[in-house]
Amino acid sequence: MLIGADTGGTFSDLVDDGGNVTKVLSTPDAPDDAVRAGVAELTSARPALLAHGTTVATNAVLEGRLARTALITTRGLADVIEIGRQDRPSLYDQFADRPVPLVPRELRFEVAGRRAADGTELEPVDLDALPDLPDDVEAVAVCLLHADLDPSHEQAVARALRERGLDVVASHEVSPEFREYERTVTTVVDAGLRPRCRRYLQRLTDLADEVSVMTSAGGLLDAGTAADLPAALLLSGPAGGVRAAAAVALANGWPDAITFDMGGTSTDVCLVRGGEPAFATTRHVGGYPVRFPSLDIHTIGAGGGSIARIDAGGALVVGPASAGADPGPACYGRGGTAPTVTDANLVAGRIPADASFGRLELDADAAQAVLASAGVDADGILQVVDANMERALRAVSVERGVDPGGLALVAFGGAGALHACSLAEAMDIPVVIVPARAGVLSAVGLLMAPPQREVVRSRRDPGDLATLADDVGAVAATARSLHEGPGPVEVTTAIDCRYVGQSHELTVADLDAFHDEHELRNGFARPDAPVEVVAVRATLLRQPAVDLADLPVPEHRAAFEPVQGSRVIAEPDCTIWLAAGWQADAGAAGALVLRRAVS
Numbered sequence: 001m002l003i004g005a006d007t008g009g010t011f012s013d014l015v016d017d018g019g020n021v022t023k024v025l026s027t028p029d030a031p032d033d034a035v036r037a038g039v040a041e042l043t044s045a046r047p048a049l050l051a052h053g054t055t056v057a058t059n060a061v062l063e064g065r066l067a068r069t070a071l072i073t074t075r076g077l078a079d080v081i082e083i084g085r086q087d088r089p090s091l092y093d094q095f096a097d098r099p100v101p102l103v104p105r106e107l108r109f110e111v112a113g114r115r116a117a118d119g120t121e122l123e124p125v126d127l128d129a130l131p132d133l134p135d136d137v138e139a140v141a142v143c144l145l146h147a148d149l150d151p152s153h154e155q156a157v158a159r160a161l162r163e164r165g166l167d168v169v170a171s172h173e174v175s176p177e178f179r180e181y182e183r184t185v186t187t188v189v190d191a192g193l194r195p196r197c198r199r200y201l202q203r204l205t206d207l208a209d210e211v212s213v214m215t216s217a218g219g220l221l222d223a224g225t226a227a228d229l230p231a232a233l234l235l236s237g238p239a240g241g242v243r244a245a246a247a248v249a250l251a252n253g254w255p256d257a258i259t260f261d262m263g264g265t266s267t268d269v270c271l272v273r274g275g276e277p278a279f280a281t282t283r284h285v286g287g288y289p290v291r292f293p294s295l296d297i298h299t300i301g302a303g304g305g306s307i308a309r310i311d312a313g314g315a316l317v318v319g320p321a322s323a324g325a326d327p328g329p330a331c332y333g334r335g336g337t338a339p340t341v342t343d344a345n346l347v348a349g350r351i352p353a354d355a356s357f358g359r360l361e362l363d364a365d366a367a368q369a370v371l372a373s374a375g376v377d378a379d380g381i382l383q384v385v386d387a388n389m390e391r392a393l394r395a396v397s398v399e400r401g402v403d404p405g406g407l408a409l410v411a412f413g414g415a416g417a418l419h420a421c422s423l424a425e426a427m428d429i430p431v432v433i434v435p436a437r438a439g440v441l442s443a444v445g446l447l448m449a450p451p452q453r454e455v456v457r458s459r460r461d462p463g464d465l466a467t468l469a470d471d472v473g474a475v476a477a478t479a480r481s482l483h484e485g486p487g488p489v490e491v492t493t494a495i496d497c498r499y500v501g502q503s504h505e506l507t508v509a510d511l512d513a514f515h516d517e518h519e520l521r522n523g524f525a526r527p528d529a530p531v532e533v534v535a536v537r538a539t540l541l542r543q544p545a546v547d548l549a550d551l552p553v554p555e556h557r558a559a560f561e562p563v564q565g566s567r568v569i570a571e572p573d574c575t576i577w578l579a580a581g582w583q584a585d586a587g588a589a590g591a592l593v594l595r596r597a598v599s
Helices: 033-043 056-062 152-162 181-205 225-230 236-251 343-348 364-375 377-393 416-427 438-448 467-480 512-524
Strands: 002-007 010-015 023-024 049-051 069-075 106-113 121-123 138-142 166-172 210-212 219-224 257-262 266-273 284-285 288-291 298-300 307-308 316-321 408-412 432-436 452-458 490-497 506-508 533-542 567-570 575-578 583-588 592-598
Touching: 002 033, 002 236, 002 438, 010 033, 010 225, 010 438, 023 033, 023 343, 023 438, 033 049, 033 181, 049 181, 049 236, 056 069, 056 181, 056 236, 056 284, 069 181, 121 343, 138 181, 166 181, 181 210, 181 225, 181 288, 210 225, 210 236, 219 225, 219 452, 236 257, 236 266, 236 377, 236 408, 236 438, 257 377, 257 416, 266 377, 298 377, 307 343, 307 364, 307 377, 316 377, 343 364, 343 377, 343 467, 364 583, 408 416, 408 438, 416 432, 416 592, 452 467, 467 490, 467 533, 506 512, 575 583, 575 592
Parallel strands: 002 049, 049 210, 069 106, 069 138, 138 166, 257 408, 408 432
Antiparallel strands: 002 010, 010 023, 210 219, 257 266, 266 298, 284 288, 307 316, 432 592, 452 533, 490 506, 490 533, 567 575, 583 592
């Protein structure tokens, strides 16, 4: 048996390769307890594979629970991690604060030795001057100037520290790219996450013969490698759903789409073009830039558990605070006292009063009571949360030069299909696709994800295009060398390009694609202007354990007949609100395809 297990803020979802599904309440203090309980519900035997999407790394950064980490850096650069960039979190907010530096000043240490901007040595590294570190330091991050071009100084420092018995992460091992601030932050995050993530993943190893973990880039790493690269797990949970949603959209004839995953705590959206999710080289988590390959997922604090309130100015606000799994929305009957989006959907009739979530019987009277006591109404809550999610959809489409009129909206998560029709109308999106097992699609995506590794290298001379093919070939060879075990592999390459003089890059397949992508993103292109390539990338992909076609279509979807809105379509793992003027038809791979009905 193969099992995919996705841990969310409210529910943990599990699915096996036979299509069997279970949904259990998350256990935030010990996330593995929910995974263990879900596996036990699916099987009494030991699974061959557990593919896991986890929020442990993300939560540790957001909650400031990193290990006590020391930073070793080049002389004169100890304060880079605090100085950061000149941009401000909120330009016109005089009270906005920058995130607290990840390493306090007393744990930042400098070492003599320096390299020039082209990687050549200006001063040898002085290993004899390496400081003694405080006894309470749990991890060490080493980030030396221009180590992305020549890591030999870093390697020497890391080796000396490891000989002392310290747990060390060097920047060239996790983020060998230029820009010292981002590379330093990424290295510190990885070092600070290692102790916690190692302990967590170790507790899962007895659940299956093989435990793999979803990375931010949408691929699987074995648990051992993931424990050494926890910065790669910061978007672990959402990435699985995006992978599966892109496959379902493609199977239904929509290679271009927006994935819309609304769960209990947050909403994640991602643009898909040509069947492939958008890619990002840097993500911000808790205000910190993490320079690691990832799917370009945009997340907001809007979910079924998002709390509604009247603010000091008398306006209705929904989220980002959430009722979470404990106590959850008032209608769960677990002590919740604040009105939430789920309560509003129940009162508005979008969720049947006799529905159950993870074996929780819903209490419509409790939902009505908390809305009344807070002075809010169900329709108002739904309009506000829809407006919040519409802005997220626009951020990944309109703001990137993509017309949503040519996209499908793939709705999943426990609450996605409750809001999809209204969002599609607001965005003028012509079709909504609700995949089979939509409520647990992120877990399905974990089974469908390929084992994957990424390699990136900075280029010494970005303007030297004559050597570009050699650099691409070298990084592809490095990626291929990471392949272990039987089975075919695929290696894809990409490059980070910009016009000379620009300070930002676009990642494209090759130089020929750069100008078109620049015009799409920025509204103009300069085909005659010189281009430089600052980094080359390669991705190694192996065959996924499960293909979309391998999963059986659920019986209730196989027997589905066309229906007209407005009505509720209640399913075992999610509820669909088919708005007035919409029609639902059976689609490929067990999906429901929702379109505006022809009058």
